[in-house]
Amino acid sequence: MTISVLDRTEVNAPSAAPSLGKLHDQAGRVNAELLPCRVNNPELWFAESPSDVEFAKALCQDCPVQALCLDGALDRREPWGVWGGELFLQGVVIPRKRPRGRPRKNPAAA
Numbered sequence: 078m079t080i081s082v083l084d085r086t087e088v089n090a091p092s093a094a095p096s097l098g099k100l101h102d103q104a105g106r107v108n109a110e111l112l113p114c115r116v117n118n119p120e121l122w123f124a125e126s127p128s129d130v131e132f133a134k135a136l137c138q139d140c141p142v143q144a145l146c147l148d149g150a151l152d153r154r155e156p157w158g159v160w161g162g163e164l165f166l167q168g169v170v171i172p173r174k175r176p177r178g179r180p181r182k183n184p185a186a187a
């Protein structure tokens with residue numbers, strides 16, 4: 078039997094730090110068909126194209142483990158990719174992916 082609603086009391090406990098193992102455990106109890114990154118092309122979550130990244134972020138919004146996924150990614154300081162509906166780069170959330178192109182002339186304005 079699978080569940081579609083997660084019990085976050087364990088996650089919200091002060092001693093329960095988010096972890097990849099915990100996320101894996103929780104995700105394993107959810108019907109995989111409810112996890113957008115499992116039913117869509119997983120490359121979207123690590124895409125080069127800014128529009129694909131925004132699409133992945135939007136898909137995460139309907140994920141039943143979105144909050145847990147984001148907590149875990151923040152805790153692990155994910156180096157890159159979309160996790161919990163946010164884009165990570167070098168361990169921090171950034172608002173959006175910049176398209177490829179020429180670097181700015183004035184790096185101080187970046």
Ligand code: SF4
Pocket residue numbers: 112113114115122136137140141142143144146147159160161162
């Ligand atoms: S919130 Fe996490 S588990 Fe859910 S679709 Fe996004 S990346 Fe996948």
